Amino acid sequence: MKRTILTLASVAVLGLSSTAMAAGNIAAGKAKAASCVGCHGPAGKSAIPTFPNLAGQKAAYTAKQLRDFKNGTRKDGTMAPQAKGLSDADIDNLAAYYASVK
Numbered sequence: 742m743k744r745t746i747l748t749l750a751s752v753a754v755l756g757l758s759s760t761a762m763a764a765g766n767i768a769a770g771k772a773k774a775a776s777c778v779g780c781h782g783p784a785g786k787s788a789i790p791t792f793p794n795l796a797g798q799k800a801a802y803t804a805k806q807l808r809d810f811k812n813g814t815r816k817d818g819t820m821a822p823q824a825k826g827l828s829d830a831d832i833d834n835l836a837a838y839y840a841s842v843k
Contacts, residue, residue, distance in 0.1 A: 765800065765830075770838025773831055780819070785839045796842040804836035 774785070777795070781787050785795030795803060809815035810824035811832070827835070 765804075765833035765835070765837030767834070767838050767841050769830075770834035770836070773827075773835055774838055776823070777835070784842050786842075795839040798836075798839055800833075800836040800840035802836075803839050804832050807832045807835065 777785070780789065780792045781795050782789070782792075785798075787794050806815065807824050807827060810817060810820045811827060813821065815821075824832075
């Protein structure tokens with residue numbers, strides 16, 4: 742009985758943390774990512790060595806980088822203007838999308 746309760750509790754915790762991490766909308770992020778393809782490649786897999794792959798990056802990491810570009814904490818002549826036009830929802834959606842791509 743105790744083992745069953747612990748297992749159910751573990752599943753509940755894992756489910757909660759998965760939901761909390763998937764804050765963005767993957768489909769909306771995929772649609773928004775159309776403007777990223779030129780540099781970061783289809784599905785975030787860049788063919789250009791100087792541009793990073795976004796596919797498979799953790800959502801929290803991608804969201805932080807985009808927010809840092811947007812607020813000027815991180816500087817880049819190409820990314821800063823791109824990020825300026827993103828809403829918080831756009832950032833969360835893009836981050837969720839790229840995290841979902843393997």
